[in-house]
Amino acid sequence: MELMILVAKVIVALFLVALHLAAFCTWVERKGSALIQDRIGANRSAAYVQTDNLLLKPVAFFLRIMGGLGVINTLVNDAVKAILKEDFVPAGVPKFVHALAPFLAVFPIFLAYAVVPMAPDFEAFGQVIRLQVASLDAGVLFLFAMGSVSVYGVAMAGWSGNNKFSLLGALRASAQMISYELAMGISLVTVILVYGTLDLYEMVNAQGKLWGICYQPLTFLILFTVGMAETKRGPFDLPESESELVAGYFTEYSGMKFLVFWLGEFAEIGLFALLLTILFFGGWNIPFFTYPSNHWIWAIVGFHVLLLKVVFFCVLQIVIRWTLPRFRYDQLMDLGWKILLPLSMLNLVFYAALKLSGGIG
Amino acid sequence: MAVTFYLMAVLLLLSAVAVITFKNPIYSALALVFNLFVVAGLFATLDAHFIAAVQVVVYAGAIMVLVMFVLMLLSAKLEKASPFSPLYFGAALICGLAFAVTLGLEFDSGFNSAPPASDLQGTVAAVGKVLYSRYVFPFEAASLLLMAAIAGAVVLARRRYRTKEL
Numbered sequence: 131m132e133l134m135i136l137v138a139k140v141i142v143a144l145f146l147v148a149l150h151l152a153a154f155c156t157w158v159e160r161k162g163s164a165l166i167q168d169r170i171g172a173n174r175s176a177a178y179v180q181t182d183n184l185l186l187k188p189v190a191f192f193l194r195i196m197g198g199l200g201v202i203n204t205l206v207n208d209a210v211k212a213i214l215k216e217d218f219v220p221a222g223v224p225k226f227v228h229a230l231a232p233f234l235a236v237f238p239i240f241l242a243y244a245v246v247p248m249a250p251d252f253e254a255f256g257q258v259i260r261l262q263v264a265s266l267d268a269g270v271l272f273l274f275a276m277g278s279v280s281v282y283g284v285a286m287a288g289w290s291g292n293n294k295f296s297l298l299g300a301l302r303a304s305a306q307m308i309s310y311e312l313a314m315g316i317s318l319v320t321v322i323l324v325y326g327t328l329d330l331y332e333m334v335n336a337q338g339k340l341w342g343i344c345y346q347p348l349t350f351l352i353l354f355t356v357g358m359a360e361t362k363r364g365p366f367d368l369p370e371s372e373s374e375l376v377a378g379y380f381t382e383y384s385g386m387k388f389l390v391f392w393l394g395e396f397a398e399i400g401l402f403a404l405l406l407t408i409l410f411f412g413g414w415n416i417p418f419f420t421y422p423s424n425h426w427i428w429a430i431v432g433f434h435v436l437l438l439k440v441v442f443f444c445v446l447q448i449v450i451r452w453t454l455p456r457f458r459y460d461q462l463m464d465l466g467w468k469i470l471l472p473l474s475m476l477n478l479v480f481y482a483a484l485k486l487s488g489g490i491g
Numbered sequence: 492m493a494v495t496f497y498l499m500a501v502l503l504l505l506s507a508v509a510v511i512t513f514k515n516p517i518y519s520a521l522a523l524v525f526n527l528f529v530v531a532g533l534f535a536t537l538d539a540h541f542i543a544a545v546q547v548v549v550y551a552g553a554i555m556v557l558v559m560f561v562l563m564l565l566s567a568k569l570e571k572a573s574p575f576s577p578l579y580f581g582a583a584l585i586c587g588l589a590f591a592v593t594l595g596l597e598f599d600s601g602f603n604s605a606p607p608a609s610d611l612q613g614t615v616a617a618v619g620k621v622l623y624s625r626y627v628f629p630f631e632a633a634s635l636l637l638m639a640a641i642a643g644a645v646v647l648a649r650r651r652y653r654t655k656e657l
Contacts, residue, residue: 227521267614271544278552282524285556289517289563297563304560308553328615 131255139263140244147437148243151400151444152393153205158448159396161200166452172200175207208389215385220292223382228290232380232387235283236394239401242276245269246404247331248436250414250421252429261429262331269330270318273405277314277360281307283394284362284369288379299378302459303362303369309463310359313470317352320478321409323485324349334413338420342410346481350410352474357402357447359466361395364451371456403443404436411439495536503529514569516562520555527551541615 164171176197179190196202219228244263251260266272281304288300324346325333333342343350359366370378380391407413414432421428457465506529509522527550534543622630 224515227517266540266544268541268544271541271548271615275544275547275552278548278556281552281556282559285559285563286521301560301564304556304563308556308560311553 135255135259136263139261142248142261143243143246143263144240147248147404148240148397148400151403151440152396154441155396155399155444155448156208156392157201157204158445160204162445162448163452164200166449172203173198175200175202212386212389217385217387220382223292224290227286228382229387231283231287231290232383232390232394233283234286235280235391236397237283238276238280239394239397242273242401243397243404245272245330246401246408247334247413249429249433250424252424252426254426258424260331261433265329265331268328270322270328270333273401274311274315274318278307278311280394280398283391284379287383287391291379291382293382295375295377296379296381299369299375299381303379306359306362306366306369306462306466309466310356310470313352313466313474314356314360316471316474316478317349317356320346320349320474320481321353323478323481330408334408334415337412337415341412341415341417346410348473348477349481350406352470352477353409354406355465355470357406358450359462361398361402361447363395363399364447365454365457366462367451367456368459368462399444399447400440403440403447406443407436407439496533499529499533499536503533514571516570517559520559520562523558524551524555527555541618 161171163169174197176193179193179197181187181190193202219225245266246269247260247262247265249261251258253259284303284307285300288296288298288303291297291300321333321342322328324342325336327333327336336342358364362369368378369375370380372378375381380388383391414436416435421432503526506522506526510519510526513519513522527546531543531546531551534540534546
């Protein structure tokens with residue numbers, strides 16, 4: 131029984147949340163970017179599916195709609211194409227590291243989903259179940275650890291490409307991630323200080339009455355900016371800036387390995403949206419409403435409320451990525467070291483003083 | 492439980508040997524990263540989740556990233572095996588023997604009995620309480636030392652920068 135519940139939790143976290151969020155982000159990236167740039171975007175797959183069979187007509191209609199929305203193109207065509215494509219490995223490349231890098235880039239991201247609580251506790255099979263694969267006592271710290279480890283995939287990809295563009299991309303990525311991790315760590319400490327716990331579930335519970343964003347807006351802004359930089363997207367996409375470095379650290383990857391990098395990136399967007407929702411936007415809490423019982427129906431409601439907020443943040447990050455131009459490299463470093471780091475330190479001192487004077491908590 | 496311990500111990504030793512036997516410094520660094528992860532895994536099996544997470548954040552996530560960064564930036568060359576030196580061999584032999592003897596004595600004094608797993612040992616609250624009460628002076632001394640190191644690094648970097656400008 132225990133094992134089956136654990137397997138079910140893993141399925142929910144990995145397949146129902148992580149991969150679906152990644153797929154959703156891919157679709158928003160393709161079709162949303164078209165909307166933003168006043169294009170139509172992918173709309174041709176299954177556009178001519180016609181049938182005379184009366185029973186299959188609704189299916190054909192559904193396929194045409196999905197094709198027109200670009201869903202089939204992003205989720206089926208791209209994946210099939212990447213899988214069937216030749217997996218080209220350039221000559222003189224350290225093969226083992228080259229093959230390992232994409233997996234190291236996605237592995238920590240998917241592992242990090244294990245500590246994120248996804249719904250309020252509910253009772254089933256005669257026991258209280260928490261929808262969280264591993265309820266660690268140091269949950270936030272584990273997330274931070276996985277974030278800091280995800281740089282290895284990028285660094286190894288760039289180095290093993292045996293190519294100057296890749297190496298430059300990898301160096302930029304490592305420098306960027308190290309720089310922004312400082313502000314991220316200090317902001318996370320501020321959040322931990324305010325809620326007085328490292329347990330993500332407890333943090334959500336602490337926001338039952340008032341969401342965290344109401345009394346720590348600056349921490350949210352810092353973490354949001356840092357998150358955009360950590361995912362190496364948006365105005366911070368210097369590691370893969372296609373106008374300078376071809377594709378940066380994954381220039382030498384093709385086929386499914388290339389797609390795995392993208393999968394990791396989109397899963398990271400989803401993870402970051404989840405983290406922001408849980409830290410600042412009350413997780414599954416609804417304003418002026420408390421879950422009346424721990425019946426499983428409320429867990430399902432809470433799960434969907436959480437996902438709705440997460441989807442909002444995913445879309446927001448993608449809109450920012452397609453709206454703002456790229457930073458210059460010195461601007462990127464200045465923002466990280468001269469603005470975000472001192473700001474997050476001042477923020478920490480402010481909340482520590484507030485906590486000592488009994489203002490919060 | 493014992494199975495996971497022995498599996499991790501084997502991986503730990505293999506990766507440690509790999510660190511010093513690889514000719515390519517990048518491979519050595521990667522083996523060291525793996526080694527540090529296995530150590531974190533050992534902490535996790537002792538239910539010291541906080542220490543395991545800190546191990547990953549500090550060593551694998553920060554220090555080794557910097558090491559990799561520098562290795563990649565300098566595009567390190569392959570190491571060449573140095574010729575046999577009796578001095579190094581002797582020093583290694585003495586250190587190894589001393590280590591083996593110490594380890595053997597430890598084994599005799601009941602080292603192989605597993606430490607009692609308590610609920611509180613590795614939690615953040617327990618570690619924090621001990622760190623900020625009993626070990627507050629060593630902790631503050633360490634932070635002072637780190638501060639001095641940071642200041643020193645900045646001073647050294649600035650000096651080189653200034654001479655370049657001239």
